[in-house]
Amino acid sequence: MSAAIETLWTRKHLLGLEDLSADEINTILKTAASLKEVSLRPIKKVPALRGKTIVNLFFEPSTRTRTSFELAAKRLSADTINIASSSSSLTKGETIIDTVNNLEALKVDAFVVRHASAGVPNLIAQHARASVINAGDGAHEHPTQALLDLFTIQEHRKKIAGLKVSIIGDISHSRVARSNIWGLTKLGAEVTVCAPPTLLPVEIERMGVQVTHDANEAVENADVLMLLRIQHERQETQLIPGIREYRLRYGIDAQRLEKAKPDLLIMHPGPVNRGVELDSFAADGKSSVILDQVTNGVAVRMAVLYLVIGAPEGTPLEGAVV
Amino acid sequence: MSAILIRNGRVIDPSQKIDGTFDLLIHDGVVELVKPSDKKRSEKINELHVIDATGKWVVPGFVDLHTHLREPGREDKETIASGTRAAIAGGFTSICAMPNTEPAMDHGGIVEQVLQQARRANNAQVYPIGAITLGRKGKELTNFQELFEAGCVGLSDDGDPLTNSLLMRRALEASRVFNRPIIQHAEDKALFGKGVMHEGYVSTVLGVEGIPSETETIIIARDIDLAALTGGWLHVAHISTAKGVDLVRQAKKLGIRVTCEVTPHHLALTHEELKGFNSMAKVNPPLRTSKDRDALVQGVMDGTIDCIATDHAPHTDWEKCAPLDTAPFGISGLETAFALCYQSLVEPGHISENRLIELMTSAPAELIRIEAGTLKKDSIADFVLVDPEQSWKVNAKTFVSRGKNTPVEGRVLPVKIVGVFKNGEMKFLEEEKTQRSEHA
Numbered sequence: 001m002s003a004a005i006e007t008l009w010t011r012k013h014l015l016g017l018e019d020l021s022a023d024e025i026n027t028i029l030k031t032a033a034s035l036k037e038v039s040l041r042p043i044k045k046v047p048a049l050r051g052k053t054i055v056n057l058f059f060e061p062s063t064r065t066r067t068s069f070e071l072a073a074k075r076l077s078a079d080t081i082n083i084a085s086s087s088s089s090l091t092k093g094e095t096i097i098d099t100v101n102n103l104e105a106l107k108v109d110a111f112v113v114r115h116a117s118a119g120v121p122n123l124i125a126q127h128a129r130a131s132v133i134n135a136g137d138g139a140h141e142h143p144t145q146a147l148l149d150l151f152t153i154q155e156h157r158k159k160i161a162g163l164k165v166s167i168i169g170d171i172s173h174s175r176v177a178r179s180n181i182w183g184l185t186k187l188g189a190e191v192t193v194c195a196p197p198t199l200l201p202v203e204i205e206r207m208g209v210q211v212t213h214d215a216n217e218a219v220e221n222a223d224v225l226m227l228l229r230i231q232h233e234r235q236e237t238q239l240i241p242g243i244r245e246y247r248l249r250y251g252i253d254a255q256r257l258e259k260a261k262p263d264l265l266i267m268h269p270g271p272v273n274r275g276v277e278l279d280s281f282a283a284d285g286k287s288s289v290i291l292d293q294v295t296n297g298v299a300v301r302m303a304v305l306y307l308v309i310g311a312p313e314g315t316p317l318e319g320a321v322v
Numbered sequence: 323m324s325a326i327l328i329r330n331g332r333v334i335d336p337s338q339k340i341d342g343t344f345d346l347l348i349h350d351g352v353v354e355l356v357k358p359s360d361k362k363r364s365e366k367i368n369e370l371h372v373i374d375a376t377g378k379w380v381v382p383g384f385v386d387l388h389t390h391l392r393e394p395g396r397e398d399k400e401t402i403a404s405g406t407r408a409a410i411a412g413g414f415t416s417i418c419a420m421p422n423t424e425p426a427m428d429h430g431g432i433v434e435q436v437l438q439q440a441r442r443a444n445n446a447q448v449y450p451i452g453a454i455t456l457g458r459k460g461k462e463l464t465n466f467q468e469l470f471e472a473g474c475v476g477l478s479d480d481g482d483p484l485t486n487s488l489l490m491r492r493a494l495e496a497s498r499v500f501n502r503p504i505i506q507h508a509e510d511k512a513l514f515g516k517g518v519m520h521e522g523y524v525s526t527v528l529g530v531e532g533i534p535s536e537t538e539t540i541i542i543a544r545d546i547d548l549a550a551l552t553g554g555w556l557h558v559a560h561i562s563t564a565k566g567v568d569l570v571r572q573a574k575k576l577g578i579r580v581t582c583e584v585t586p587h588h589l590a591l592t593h594e595e596l597k598g599f600n601s602m603a604k605v606n607p608p609l610r611t612s613k614d615r616d617a618l619v620q621g622v623m624d625g626t627i628d629c630i631a632t633d634h635a636p637h638t639d640w641e642k643c644a645p646l647d648t649a650p651f652g653i654s655g656l657e658t659a660f661a662l663c664y665q666s667l668v669e670p671g672h673i674s675e676n677r678l679i680e681l682m683t684s685a686p687a688e689l690i691r692i693e694a695g696t697l698k699k700d701s702i703a704d705f706v707l708v709d710p711e712q713s714w715k716v717n718a719k720t721f722v723s724r725g726k727n728t729p730v731e732g733r734v735l736p737v738k739i740v741g742v743f744k745n746g747e748m749k750f751l752e753e754e755k756t757q758r759s760e761h762a
Contacts (some may be wrong), residue, residue, distance in 0.1 A: 018527070027431070083356075083736070095640050095643070095644065096644065096645070097640070097643055115645065117645035117646070117647045117648060118528055118529045118530050118599070118645070118646060118647065119528065119530075119599030119646045119647075120645050121643055122598060123599065123643070123645060127643075137529075137645070138529050138530065139529030139530070140528055140529035140530075171530075175529060178527070178529055200523070201526035201529075202521055202522060202523070202525075202526055202532065203522060203523040204526055205524055206523050206526075207526070208529065287468045
C-alpha cells in the first residue's frame, strides 16, 4: 500500500457515504484489504489502536453490527466500552447531548453510534470532540454496511464500475439502501431499486438510480442482487398489504432466479427473513455471499476505525500493522 | 405629561397612504403628524423630548396575528413577559396570543389571566385567540360568547386542527354572529402521520418521514367548502403550499369569506435548510420547495395572502438540540420577522417597502378588527423607527425571547428596528437600549 493513498484520508468522522468521494471510498476498501489478513492469523491482534478508547453507543438493539465493531476495535488493540439503550441513562430522560458529554468527560477517542432516529451521528459530531462513526441511523445511512458490501462485490468481481446492481425491498425505511446507492453510484455501478410503490421514497431517481416494481426485471439483468429485510411492522401501518403479497411479487426463490445471470451475487445485510424476501435456495445457494459479507464487515470496520482515529497523517499503514 | 417629537423622519403609514417627511408629535399617548414646516404646533408644548429621525423610517407598530407566548404551561420556553418584550424588540406593538397553552385558552378565566399578565408586563398589547374546542381536543365547542367577551379576537385550535368536518361546520356557523374568524392550522392529521419535514428529495435523502403538501391542501379545500356552506369566516393560518394559495385565490374570486396569512420563514426559506439535519429549520407547516416559496411570494404580490404573521414558536435549546424526528416544530420569529421579509420581498423587488409595512400593520389590524397599525391623528402612539441603511447579523444569543431557535442564525439582514414606542412610551431606542435585557 502506498503512502499516497493514506494521505487521501483527512476526515475526523464517518457519518455517511453521501459526502465521500470515490477516492475516499477506495482508500477505505484498500485499507480493509490489507487488514483482512489480521483476522486470519492465529493471534488476531495488531497494536494499531493501542491506548485508544472506543465507545459503542447503541441506542437501538443490534447484535451483528455491534459485535463486528467490537471485534474490529479489539483486533486493533483498542479498548472498547459498550453502552446499550436499555442500560443507558437515556431511559431516565437524559438528552443525547448530555449522555455524550458525560462519556467525553471520561476521555474517549471515538463513538460508534447506532440510533433509530436519522441524523443522531451528525448531531453528536457537532457537539463531540471525539470522532463519530455512524453504525446506522434511522433510515438515513449505514456507511460501514455499504462499505462491506462494496468490499465483498469487489472481492468477487475485481471492480465495481459497470456492474448492474439491483436493490430489492423496503427502500423507504432502509439506511442500507441509501448508503449503498451513494457508494455504488460513486464507484460507477448502475443501480436499480425495486419495491412496491408504498416502500419507495419520493424522487428517489434523483439519487441516480433506476426504479422498477417488477422483481423479474430487477433479477434478469443484474450482476448483484441486494435484498433488504422486510419488517413485519410495515404490514401493521398498511405499507404492504401483506407478507404473502410481498413474497409473491418480490420474494427471491428458485423460479425467479432461473433467468438470472449464472455468476449473480446475492447479498443481504441480515438478519434474513427466510421465506419472505428470499428463500433458502437463494440464501444458501452458490450465488449467496451473505456470510462473506459478515466476515468482511470486521475488516472494513477495522479500516474505518484505523483511518478515523488511528492513522497519524502520512503514516504508512504497514508501520501500524505488525 | 411631557410630549415627544420624532423629527424629520420618513413617515410611512399605509393606512393613510402616507409616505413623506413629517414630524410625529406624541402627546398624551396619541399621535399627530405635523408638517416639518409647522413649527407652531410643537412649540406650544413646554416639555418636549425631541428625537431626530433624519434618515430613519417612522412606521406604525407591527401587528402579529400568530404568536405563541407559552404561558401558562411552558414558561421554560417563553413567558408572557419575555414574549411581549421580544415582540417589542421586533417592532410588534400588538400581538395575538395563540391558545396552545397548558391549560388551553378555552374559557374566559384563562383569557383574563393571560391579559392580566400582559398588563403587568406592559410591553406589546396582547390580543388572545381562544380555543375552538375544549382543551383543543376537537370534541366539544368552547363558549364563544364568553371567550369574545373576555377579549378574544378570533378562535383557533392551532396545532391541533379540527379534522371533524361537522365540528368545523358548527364552529364556522357559530362564529358568524361575532364577525370573528375561525383560524385553522390546515393539516390532515392522518396523512401527516409521523411527518418531520416536507416530503421531497431532501426528506428522501435524509431518510425521515415526509409531510406531503396535500396534508395542508386537503384541509384548506374542505374548509373553503364549509365556509361557502355556512357563510362563516375562515382564516387559514401560516399557508405554506403553492396549491393552498391557489385554493384561497379561487375561493376569494367566488366571494367566499376566506383570508390567510404567511410567515416570514416560509417566504424566505425552503426544505433545503434541513440538509444536515438542521432541527432549527423544523417547523410546522414545514418549509417546502422553492416552487412553493415562489407561489407564496406571488400570493403576497397579488393580494391573495392578506398579511404576514410570525408563528413565533419559542422552544428551549435542549429540546431543539435533539434528533430531527423528536425535536419540536417551531421557529422563534418575532425578532427577525421584518428584516427577513424585507430581504425576501422588498430587496428582490417583489413588493415595495410600503406594501410590506402594510402587510405587517394595517392589513392584519383591519383584518382582526383592532385599533392598531396606524398613525392616524389621535390613534394610540404605537410606532417603530427603522434604520433602512443598517444591516445586522442574526445572533440568537442576543434574542430577547427565551426561544433562541432560529434557522437564520448568522445571516446578515438588511434594515434594522432601532426604536419602538408603545402607548407613547419609549420601549427602546437603539442609542439607549434601556429595555433590551430581560431583567431591565
